[in-house]
Amino acid sequence: MQRLCPRWTVLVLVLSVEAVEAVTQTFHRPPVSSPLSRSEVLALRTAFSAKFGASSGSREPTDLSSGRRLLHGLPMRLTEQIRRDWQLVESDKVQQVKVSPGGPGEAVITWLTQDRRLPSLVEYQSARSVFSRTAQGEVNVYTTQICLPNSQVMADPLLGPPNIPLNYDELTKLLNTSSFLPPESDSWRFLGPNADPWEFLAKTNFCIDYKNPNAYYTSPYIHTVTLRGLGGSTDYSFRPAGSSRSFHFKTPPNAGANAAPMRLGVWADIGITNVSFGVMSKMLDLEPDLLVTVGDLSYADGWAERWDIFGMMMEPLMSSRYHLAVVGNHEIIQNNGVDFIHRYPMPFRQSGAPGPYMFAYESGLLYLIGLPGSYAPxxxxxxxxxxxxxxxMEVDRERTPWVVVVFHTPxxxxxxxxxxxxxxxxWDMEELFYQHGVDLVFNGHVHSYERSFPVYNHSRNECGTTHIVVGDGGNYEGPAIYEGHPPGWRTPQPSWSAFREASYGPGLLTVFNSTHAEWRWHRVACVFENKAHRAVNWTKFTYEGARQSLGRTRPMSAFYWDGVSGPAGGPECATEGDNAEQAxxxxxxxxLVRDPQRCPNKSFRQPGTMATAASTGAPVWFTEAPVWSTAAAASVVAAVGMALVLAYCHARGVIHRDRTSSPTMCSMPLRLTWEGD
Structure with a gap:
């Protein structure tokens, strides 16, 4: 019989052990993933909300009017706060509510509405107080030209059903100004019933002709209000003016606070599919204190109304905790990130950044830096x-010892x-990261999950940085097994690569103290190749307009969910074509273990001091580093504690090591089970 060591066991071992979940189990997934419409998102959320009161043992899928199913087996272990307060009211004038950090003690509340008359006003209250306060903000809208540069995937989503997300009739109607303009108008355009709208768009660089009055999108009213005077690790409720709902969130811990483990949720490349909804639900279940999206949020791809769908779908998650995000290619190449900047304001001014795509934020023992990465010089x-x-150089590693950097392209x-x-x-920035002992880098972009060992200059280095790719949030482009020449994983697996798998899920970083943090990635779904997709005689759209549209039929998707796979007894869940060793x-x-004594580039130093050169890859030494520091002492105590607990567990039973993929304690995925009474 498997069981854990006693509760009084030294923390470091308990948190290093993965006994119960070390073996693949079978779980259920929804049958299909595709971009959802506004009505489908509302129906999905309404059905999900209606299940809050159900017991965890009652998880039959709920049939929706659209013919889709609610995710079978969605995690329901949500906080009582969300169970009580998340009640979707479709008639509510306030939608797409979200919370992001501002400066110290600030929360920025953003919501959208179609009603011009509603004020930018929020009433809020601490759970520790009987008095409420109000905050006034501002409202704005933005206008963009509709451009659809990702037309190939929009016309043929690799992860979706036969109906394409942006259908021909809708696009043709948008382009066809002859329905309301006379022929003598210079804005007059006519597309016949057999015309291919994508071929027409190719002639205008995939932007709707600026002469077309339908070429522009104007957002709903975007309200932004800053709440001030907030405490760390404190529950707050708030209600935007005009809303029929109240919302609740808990502030993350203040910088330097270490009263309890801090949880950082990380994901990227999300989209608006059923898979996206499933990953979002799992992220809610993980209950992070702070949420980070590492680029590619909505996959609107120039069709800006999808930002509204994304905002509604993600409201349960993003209205209940602070959310930070960096841009990905799907934001920056669509109207230069205008949608992102207005809808998801980041604390760039508060952190002294030169523009809205960069920020720095401190919480608990974390110092987090967001960058545009490859999408800026x-x-x-x-x-x-x-x-x-x-x-x-500003980092004080006694205050915030864990340094995390996020940018999209890995x-x-x-x-x-x-x-x-x-x-x-x-080439430009890795040495800078190494000199300053960056502990973790999170990326997206590649639609798979991969974690490295601590690495520097493509070689494993215990004083290097752990890089984690989490581009598996659920978007409709499919898993990263269909791109590349040849497609799929590179073989053999590089020595710096610790774990890789092409499926979908979120990740959670739990920081326990200045030396130990646990990283978990949770698989939510796999997809499989649609064999019938190969049999369809059609050619993908190209920029030369070579697409043959098969009349008015919709191309079939290349990948799909089978609806069942993966806890106890079912088929193993691995995305078809995934040749990763850990598939x-x-x-x-x-x-993850920080050892400042072995790695002085990660040790305490006064803010503003600079490291010595690290071009050789050798550990970096700081003249300011003390020989013996609190962090070093903690490492020694942790090591001694682990030895004592291992001895105890040996005495009580037999320890089996399932897998060890690192010779050092730095980033060692140690999974232990033991037997005995």
């Missing part, structure tokens, strides 16, 4: 390089999809 002396250097990626795209950024593992769990 990266050379030494550039705005991005200088901002990163400035913030890294440096360390062993998938042929997007392989080497971040190389210029890496059948249920999840990835690793204890």
């Amino acid at each position: 990266t050379a030494k002396g550039s705005l991005q390089w200088s901002f990163a250097e400035e913030k890294l 440096w360390y990626n062993s998938n042929n999809a997007h392989f080497g795209e971040g190389m210029k950024h890496q 059948y593992e249920a999840s990835d769990v690793v204890m």
Whole structure:
């Protein structure tokens, strides 16, 4: 019989052990994933909300009017706060509510409405107080030209049903001004019933002709209000003016606070599919204190109304905790990120950043830096390089010992999809990261999950940085097994790569103290190739307009969910074509250990001091580093504690090591089970 060591066991071992979940189990997933419409999102959320009161044992799928099913087996272990307060009211004039951090003690509340008369006003109250306060903000809208540069995937989503997300009739209607303009107008355009609208768009660089009055999208009214005077780790309720709902969130811990473990939720490349909804639901279940999206949020791809669908779908998550995000290619190449900037304001001014795509934020023992990465100049002396250097030099590692950097395009990626795209950024900034002992880098972009060992200059280095790719949030482009030449994972698996798998799920970083943090990635879904997709005789759209549209039929999707796979007794869940060594593992769990004594580049130093050169890859020494520090002492105590607990567990039973993929305690995915009474 498997069981854990007693509760009084030294913390470090208990948190390093993964006994119960070390073996793949079978679980159920929804049958299909595709971009959802506004009505489908509302129906999905309404059905999900109606199940809050159900017991965890009652999880039959709920049939929706659209013919879709609610995710079978969605995690329902949500906080009582959300169970009580998340009640979707479709008639509510306030939608897409979200919370993001501002300056110290601030929360920025954002929501959208179609009603011009509603004021930008929020009433809010601490759970510790009987008095409420009000905050006034501002409202704005933005207008963009409709451009659809990702037309190939929009016309043929690799992860979706036969109906395409942006259908021909809707696009033709948008382009066809002859329905309301006379022929003598210079804005007059006519598309016949057999015309291919994508071929027409190709002639205008995939932007609707500026002469077309339908070429522009204007957002709903966007209200932004800043709440001030907030305490750390405190529950607050708030109600935007005109809303029939109240919302609740808990502030993350103040910088330097370590009263309890801090949980950082990380994901990327999300989209608006059923898979996206499932991953979001799992992220809610993990209950992070702070949420970070590492680029590619909505996959609107120039069709800005999808930002509204994304905002509604993600409201349960993003209205209940602070959310930070960096841009990905699907934001920056669609109207230069205008949608992102207005809808998801980041604390760039509060952190002294030169623009809205960069920020720095402190919470608990974390110092988090967000960068545009490959989507802005990266050379030494550039705005991005200088901002990163400035913030890294500001870090006080006694206050915030864990340094995390997030940007979209990865440096360390062993998938042929997007392989080497971040190389210029890496050449320019990796040494800077190493000098300042960056502990973790999170990326997206590649639609898979991959974790590295601590690495520097493509070699394992215990004083290097752990790089984690989480581009598996659920978007409709499918898993990263279909791109590249040849497609799929590169073989053999590089020595720096610790774990990789092309499926979908969120991740959670739990910081326990200045030396130990646990990273978990949770698989939510796999997809499989649609064999019938190969049999359809059609050609994908190209920029030369070579697409043959098969009349008015919709192309079939290349990948789908089978609806069932993966806890006890079912088929193993691994995305077809995934040749990763860990493809059948249920999840990835690793204890990350900071050892400032062995790695002085991660040790305490006064803010503003600079590291010595690290071009050789040798550990970096700081003249300011004390020989014996609190962090070093904690490491020694942790090591002694682990030895004592291992001895105890040996005495009580037999320890089996399932897998060890690192020879050091730095980033060792240690999974232990033991037997005995």
